[in-house]
Amino acid sequence: MRLSADLPPSRLDAGLRALTTAANHSVLWAVLAAGLGLSGRRARRAALRGMLSVAGASALSNAVLKPLLPRRRPPAGTPEFTLRRGVPIPRSSSFPSGHSASAAAFATGVALEYPLAGAAVAPVAAAVAYSRVHTGVHWPSDVIVGAAVGAAVALGTRTWWAVREQEPATLGRRRRTTPLPDGDGMIVFVNPGSGTEDDPIRAEVEEHLPRAAVVEFDPGRDFGDQIDDVVAARGPAALGVCGGDGTVVTVANAAVRHDLPIAVFPGGTLNHFARDAGVGDVSSTAQAISDGSIELVDLGAVRVDGGTETAFVNTSSLGGYPDTVRLRERWEPRYGKWPAAAVAMTRVLASAQPLTVTIDGARHSVWMLFVGNGRYAPADQVPMSRPAINEGTLDVRFLPADRRWSRLRLVGAALTGTLATSDTYTQQRVPAVSVGIVGEPVALAADGEVVADGRRFEFRSEPGRVLLYRRP
Structure with a gap:
């Protein structure tokens, strides 16, 4: 702290003062997130995780830790701290640094999704953290602990929102054609x-x-x-x-x-x-x-009410999602695809009713049933990536509705990363699964499109059916 206070006046003072001011109320991170949001899907995910991390770190440091751990700001009356470099002294507790927590949270959150963007953001975050010491409003230990809090919060987001793996899936054996x-x-x-x-x-x-x-x-x-x-x-x-x-x-x-x-x-x-x-x-x-380099890829197939099979390369589902797709298609010409999808999802969730089904003969009440072609990951969270499409299996997941407070418990398990042990979430990998609907026919969605209505759905994996060109 003394070393920083003893630095002679320079152009660095104005730059750090402007930087620390820009980080007030996380405005700086919001601006950077907006820029990332215009740079592609991966960058948008990074921006979203970064801002969610900032929200969590800011709430924890400012609303919880500061009141619990009050500490005086660096004193203004002693010679080594008389130089404040023009930044007003906040009245809140000095410990920990909220600016540093938000800076570390944003940089870490971005890096989890997009390491290259995280590397670009990290020097800015470090400069913001140091600016709190340079301008005399925080002790170095405030900054260090604040940065640790922010990084921990960002890393903790992985418990309820898995990081998408960037490595491509493992496919079947390679052939020459x-x-x-x-x-x-x-x-x-x-x-x-x-x-x-x-x-x-x-x-x-x-x-x-x-x-x-x-x-x-x-x-x-x-x-x-x-x-x-x-x-x-x-x-x-x-x-x-x-x-x-x-x-x-x-x-x-x-x-x-x-x-x-x-x-x-x-x-x-x-x-x-x-x-x-x-x-x-x-x-x-x-x-x-x-x-002439090809690899074998599994294909999913579903037969509805004993009729013609429908293929799917990604996922198929029953429950609320097909209804969302239909509403989105109806409203898309008027509102555009993404606004229509958001409105449709809100509408369906507000009025969702559980389905009574039989899954391989066992009766269940479910909110939704998901069938993926191949192995999806993670197994205990919302699936984010697909490590393999060559094992001849389907990834079957459903959300039981016959548990007390099932939706509330499901949300709680998702937020705390405990879906694997929750009885409101079931996941298994099988070569085939039979699903029967008890009641009126329901819609089936496959690869984002509603393809049929029915009461009996026979899903199966067709190993190595697709000959896909892929460079080794």
Whole structure:
């Protein structure tokens, strides 16, 4: 503290004074979070976790620790602390430093989701923490403990919101197929309704695969019928798809029917499958096509009321989610996709009623049932990533509603990271599962789309059915 107070006046004083003022009420972190929010999906997750960490750290340090552990600010009357560098002395307890707690919380929260962004934010957070000593409003120990509190709160968010793994899923065994240089012999199907108007994915596909034929779907006709007609007429050596997950599963299903390998390009809004399978980079996938490098991927399938099977590459669900999808689709033309989704989710949760079902013959009352293609992680939280799509299993999770205060207990278990031991959450991995509805037919959602209504659902994994181009 004395070393800092004895520093001669310099331009550094004004900079640190401005920085510590900008961090008042976490304004600085809110501005940085807004900037991250404009930089892509991963950066948005980092910004959200950072601000949630700031909220928790600020509440803990200012509302709990300061009143419990009162401490005087550094004295103003002694010679070594007379230089305050123009910052008003707060009247609250000096211990711990709320500014340092918020700074460390934001930097740590961002780093958990996006290490590169966290590395960029860390020097700013460190400068804010030091500015509290440099301007004479905190003891160094206030800053150290405040930073520890903030980092601990950010790390603690992982107990109820898992960090998404960035490593791609493990797929099945690798095979070699006929190389298609520059995409020669491949037909790439494009959904014009997927993604955004300024999405460059289609242009990248055409650049990296100049000899591939690109076919744009007619929105007025069944996509599966269009694929079958084109395959019958042209006899391609492989199929490609540029679109969202709903389009991916349609083309993947056609590729299975025609025994053809498939290349997936992330042309949708969320692109869960492309991200999980590690085929989000167009150039890498194009190289795999030129090399003839494929890997086997499991496919999920569900038969509704004994009829035709429906495939899914990601997830399928019963309960509130299908109703949310239907409301979102109804309101999307008026409000846009994301506002419509938020309003639909709020509406459904407010009026949710439990489903009475049988799961492999055992009767349950559930709020929702989730069936994932492959193994999702973590097992004891909301699934955030998919480590494997090659084990021939389905990830089945449901939320029992026949427990007292089930929704309240479920929320409490989620926030405290104790879902694994809670009887309001059940998770298992099985090769197949049979679900019966006791009562009226309900909607089934698969890969984000409502596909059917029924009372009997037979889910199963089809190991290694999809031949996916992926570079080793």
